[in-house]
Amino acid sequence: MLGNGMIQGLLVTARNLLRSYFDPECLTTIQYPEERRTLPENSRCFPFLVYDGTPDNLRCVACKICEQECPPQCIYIEVERDAKTGKPVRRPRVFDIDYSVCMQCQICAEVCPFDAIKMDQIYELSGTDRFGGMLMNKGALLKSNEYYHQMHPTEANEVDARLSQSKKKASPPAAKPAAAPITLQSAPPPRPTPSAPPSPSVPPTPPVPPKSDV
Ligand code: SF4
Ligand code: SF4
Secondary structure, three states: OOOHHHHHHHHHHHHHHHHOOOOHHHOOOOOOOOOOOOOOOOOOOOEEEEEOOOOOOEOOOOOOHHHHHOOOOOEEEEEEEOOOOOOEEEEEEEEEEEOOOOOOOOHHHHHOOOOOEEEOOOOOOOOOOOOOOOEEOHHHHEEEHHHHHHHOHHHHHHHHHHHHHHHHHHOOOOOOOOOOOOOOOOOOOOOOOOOOOOOOOOOOOOOOOOOOOO
């Protein structure tokens, strides 16, 4: 019948509307921003840089893999250099991400070999500066490992276990204690010389009977 599907759809809507007065599961809207939903653990927004302990101890080593792999090329990194020698050191001097270009694809987090860049869940980032307001520098991107645990506890625990495992592998094995020299006192006592086994007793020869003449 013409319009049958439309009537069925309206009935479903009406049923859900009436049930929403009694069943909270049927409430599909909330009073945002006063009310907020708890985001699923795997939800993601923009990337941030993880540090352990203090912000000086960031995990990023400025390898630039994420910069090369980012599809819209919104990551910009400059390597820090030693002030005396001018040689590059394993940390970024500049680390910028343009959130206005980022498409939240998570590729940067996937390709980072050091688990240094992860995805945040903050989405309320609107501002009035349409050009520079969304350009995040290193200071704005740095967040602690504890923050990462709050965002993605399961994933962060896996990363911690993996990192501690790789640290153990990288650390040199403990030196074996030198073998103690053998002294007379510590030398084992000499073994007693085994005495010769007793010779087996020979059974007495039976007497030969005298031959009788036939
Ligand atoms: S975030 Fe990771 S992939 Fe990107 S430069 Fe730092 S260590 Fe390399
Ligand atoms: S989430 Fe995707 S688009 Fe955004 S910085 Fe990472 S790789 Fe680039």
